[in-house]
Amino acid sequence: MSSHHESILREPLVTGENITYSKVTEDILVPVENKPNKAWWIGFIVSAIGAGLWVFSVSWTFWFGIGEWGLNKTVGWAWDITGFVWWVGIGHAGTLISAVLLLFRQNWRNSINRSAEAMTIFAVICAATYIISHMGRPWLFTWALPLPNQFGSLWVNFNSPLVWDVFAISTYFSVSLVFWYTGLLPDIATIRDRAMGTRRRVYSILSFGWNGSVKTWQRFELVSLILAGVSTPLVLSVHTIVSMDFATSLVPGWHTTIFPPYFVAGAIFSGFAMVQTLLLITRKVMNFENYITMFHIESMNKIIILTGSIVGVAYLTELFIAWYSGVEYEQYAFLNRVSGPYWWAYWIMMTCNVISPQLFWFKKIRTSIALSWILSIVVNIGMWFERFVIIVTSLHRDYLPSSWVMFYPSWVDVGVFIGSIGVFFTLFLLFLRVLPAIAMAEVKLLLKSSSDQAKKKLIAEQVVDSGEAEYYLESLEKYDSISPKVAEFQKV
């Protein structure tokens, strides 16, 4: 048999009554096949203004040079690299959901992987724009690549983590794009076969001629599995290499071996928070409550507690090792972080990243949509400050006290940062309009095994243990997509 029934004790991944394969298609394609609603337009206009600000600020930077930023001779890296690391980190959750959770056979990933992967791609685009714009002379970006040139050829230094970063980020972006697009093919074909006229022609080109034959699906599944297998170490390598941009230097506060795992955990932490921020709104505005359920929200919050706690342990370990090393420069760097002129940034980071996610231990909080959303934003504020603290507080007081300074961002710094958020949301909102935000084919796989409807049917047929059935019905209470009255009624 092609479908097996999973344990009744597992919470449903798809809710709603009278769910059929065609209803899944209909529900998910509503935003793609209809004119956008008011909420979408408001969001889009605000984001597009942000994107305009980005274009203006980046053009300004290109025209006048990076002297327009608040950098000075002591703090040579500030908001640019903070923004870069922040965006790359946010991108990591998408790959984690699509690859790592696939390898672990976590079926709840099926309804969130598409939008999380899209988020990855847009976040890496935002990160890449920082790399280009902080180069000073961005038209010479090809100098970062090992291309034959008229200086000898003078090759890039492959011993440098900055060159590793070029390879890591470009591989990460292109492999994520391929993974995402291959997964989209069957769903684009669905849109194609329902559309007429020009729409059909456009989606026909985009669908690569997908027809859903046995052999196509068989190879598709293997390709997805292998891409997941290679993306998993890839995503770990990317943030490891990003952390090595700092860790292989000799700057106190950067020169630590804890950086790779600490950065990777932080990346997953901020990425899941961003997925939460986006999906809580998307499910509401697009009426996806039956596909992105309370179980998904709660599971993501649990991952946020786990990774937030790892980040917390890393912060404390850093402090301990600084003291234990006996190196006075190292000790000063951390003392300065905690109690120096940037103490407020350090404590914002500590509060947002270490304390606030611990609130998710309370079931009331992690199953509350409003609180989950607020905390997801708090986490990303904290993660931005983490990178700011690492970068700016380590630099602003170097070995020579006469060069000690503070960093003050210029309006261009602020414009590029706020603008990059605008670019990100513009791309995400366009994605919601033209492509299905939930992987339809993958959700259809869950209908017969993991939907509330299938489980209720088992209970009605009385083929499951009544104690277990009761446990299942009780677990439905937290679901906002199942009205409490229905749940109560069924219990009786």
Place this chain on the structure above:
Amino acid sequence: MSNIKYILGHFEDPDDLMHGIDKLQENSVSIYDVYTPMPIHGIEDKLGIKRSRLGKVAFGFGLTGTITAISMITYMLVIDWPMNIGGKPHFALPDFIPIMFELTVLFAAFGMVGTYFFVNHLAPGRAPRVMDLRATNDRFVIAIDARANPYPDKIDNILKEAGAVEIKHNERKYVSYE
């Protein structure tokens, strides 16, 4: 003989589809292909489709990537322009590993996906070879070549008994667009 080219049995449920395949095979009706909106697990064994060799392809491309990376870096840093960096060895293998890894992944992913598109004839702009428009939405479709199995009534009955909700006799192989 009529000009029916293909008989399509539509099913609403993957389990009925599997049952239909069994019934057709019991009656020695050959199945041309099956079109579904989602992957059906276990269908390859039933239809006698061999395991895909794409895994080996990915491995081969990955290995090519590793070799490309190490040869490129060795040529540039050791042979073409060796630089004295604090008297350290030119062939600094540990430093080369990150890029060797990245290129392994890059080549494996692109090589495998490229091969997949090539063998399945997937390409931008390619006309979709679709037999029924609902096969990408909510119908699970078995296609039977009517010329190879010239007894449509018998096939219709088998499909109906197996739970097919709709049976189509197509005179053209693919649904034409315009």
